[in-house]
Each structure stands twice: as structure tokens, then as C-alpha cells.
């Protein structure tokens with residue numbers, strides 16, 4: 498745990514988040530600045546800044562959950578497509594330096610962006626978190 502890392506604080510329960518799913522190695526929650534309805538972040542619980550630092554077991558766990566989440570997003574929201582993105586380093590567009598995978602539902606004609614500029618409506622984010630978690634199939 499890194500004290501000034503917002504994702505470590507969310508994992509520890511010290512910062513609020515609209516949680517969707519949790520297992521031994523990963524946590525999934527709603528992006529607070531969504532670029533689209535249902536924008537999720539999947540993070541390893543153990544801090545690692547980026548792809549270069551994260552343990553392979555944690556990467557595999559994040560990818561496995563990402564697949565389950567993609568299915569859940571499709572069932573819950575029926576988007577035309579889902580962007581799965583992961584950025585390493587400020588130059589690549591990374592803004593929080595704790596490894597994370599973005600899952601972004603997209604509809605035909607949506608602009609391609611990775612970070613939203615406006616905070617999502619908290620009530621709607623809470624609603625979506627429930628909707629998506631209910632659409633998850635058991636392992």
C-alpha cells in the first residue's frame with residue numbers, strides 16, 4: 498500500500514468508490530470521470546506503478562476479470578463495442594500511477610477518449626455499479 502496512491506486508498510477502503518467486483522487479487526470500480534456510460538477500472542490490489550512493475554500473476558488476474566467484466570458490460574448495457582486500454586507512463590497518457598485497466602463501452606460514433614473531463618453523476622455511477630455487478634456470471 499502506498500499512502501498517497503488513490504487506488505491503494507480505494508483498495509484499502511480509505512477512499513470511496515462505486516465498487517463492482519472484488520476478489521483475492523483485484524478490485525473493479527466505476528471510473529469517477531467516465532468517458533462513457535459503464536466505464537470501469539480493474540486494478541490489482543497490490544501496488545505496482547505500471548506494466549513494468551506489476552507481478553505477472555496480478556496481470557493475469559486483471560485480464561481474467563477484464564474478460565468477465567466485458568461480458569457483464571455487454572449483458573448490462575449492450576454497447577456496440579468495448580475498449581480495453583492500459584497506459585504506462587505519463588507520456589503514454591497514464592494519470593494514476595497504480596496499474597489499471599480501462600474498460601470503456603462504446604457506441605457507434607462515440608469519440609475515442611480515455612479520460613473524462615467531468616465527474617460522473619454519483620447516483621448514476623452507483624446505479625451502474627449495481628447493474629454491472631448483477632450482470633456478472635459466477636466464476
Ligand SMILES: [Zn+2]
Nearest residue numbers: 502505544595
Ligand atoms: Zn497504489
